[in-house]
Amino acid sequence: MSVVLDIRGLSRVHGEGPTAVHALRKVDLAVAAGELVAVMGPSGSGKSTLLTCAGGLDRPTSGEILVEGNDLVTLGTADLAAMRRRRIGFVFQDFNLIPALTALENAALPLELDGTRPRQARKAAELALAEVGIAELADRFPDEISGGQRQRVAIARAIVGERKLLLADEPTGALDSETGEAVLQLLRDRCDSKGIAAVLVTHEARHAAWADRVVYLRDGVLVGQSGPLAAVDSLLEEAR
Numbered sequence: 328m329s330v331v332l333d334i335r336g337l338s339r340v341h342g343e344g345p346t347a348v349h350a351l352r353k354v355d356l357a358v359a360a361g362e363l364v365a366v367m368g369p370s371g372s373g374k375s376t377l378l379t380c381a382g383g384l385d386r387p388t389s390g391e392i393l394v395e396g397n398d399l400v401t402l403g404t405a406d407l408a409a410m411r412r413r414r415i416g417f418v419f420q421d422f423n424l425i426p427a428l429t430a431l432e433n434a435a436l437p438l439e440l441d442g443t444r445p446r447q448a449r450k451a452a453e454l455a456l457a458e459v460g461i462a463e464l465a466d467r468f469p470d471e472i473s474g475g476q477r478q479r480v481a482i483a484r485a486i487v488g489e490r491k492l493l494l495a496d497e498p499t500g501a502l503d504s505e506t507g508e509a510v511l512q513l514l515r516d517r518c519d520s521k522g523i524a525a526v527l528v529t530h531e532a533r534h535a536a537w538a539d540r541v542v543y544l545r546d547g548v549l550v551g552q553s554g555p556l557a558a559v560d561s562l563l564e565e566a567r
């Protein structure tokens with residue numbers, strides 16, 4: 328399987344001098360096409376920073392972040408923005424949908440922003456909504472659908488077109504457990520059937536169970552990697 332995300336020696340320091348915060352310290356992480364990797368760790372351990380750097384929303388202090396072979400660190404602002412629109416999808420806890428746009432328009436947005444013709448963007452968005460099982464909700468606005476359905480729209484927006492890297496920060500945080508579980512199952516399914524590489528930040532071992540691999544951060548250092556859930560307990564034990 329080809330590596331979609333390859334993070335090498337990633338460090339991120341906020342501020343300077345005695346008050347500097349080392350959010351990440353020399354983190355290495357590679358995620359292959361079709362792979363779902365869960366990132367766990369205590370509050371403040373650097374999980375969100377890892378995700379924002381991986382998606383080009385934050386610039387690291389040092390290290391390389393290769394997305395499909397392109398180093399986000401060395402890209403100029405315009406090229407980086409284009410990479411984010413074309414190759415990388417984000418899913419957040421609070422959905423981040425635009426209330427005045429329908430589900431279809433929200434899903435089509437990254438393509439439209441990238442200059443894709445409206446008809447083509449619409450077609451791709453219809454496909455993405457179908458892939459996440461809500462084709463029939465295309466014309467509904469975010470406030471006309473449930474939380475779980477909103478998160479499905481956000482996932483459709485994250486995978487619309489040719490995106491191969493999906494970064495999800497606590498995507499089930501605002502959902503009840505059953506709906507959250509269904510969203511995780513959907514992410515798992517998209518990785519398996521579409522070859523998406525996904526990184527999932529979660530506090531819940533139950534959700535990490537959907538991942539191929541669990542990595543554990545403590546104080547900005549990647550302290551452990553394990554296979555599927557069986558090893559999560561021992562990782563949590565190790566980090567105590």
Ligand SMILES: Nc1ncnc2c1ncn2[C@@H]1O[C@H](COP(=O)(O)OP(=O)(O)OP(=O)(O)O)[C@@H](O)[C@H]1O
Nearest residue numbers: 341348349350368369370371372373374375376377
């Ligand atoms: N913009 C910033 N300026 C200064 N410090 C920051 C900034 N962003 C994050 N930090 C610090 O970097 C460290 C890592 O933060 P981060 O949000 O990545 O952790 P996290 O594991 O995602 O936490 P949580 O689980 O609570 O969301 C923390 O000590 C945090 O206070």
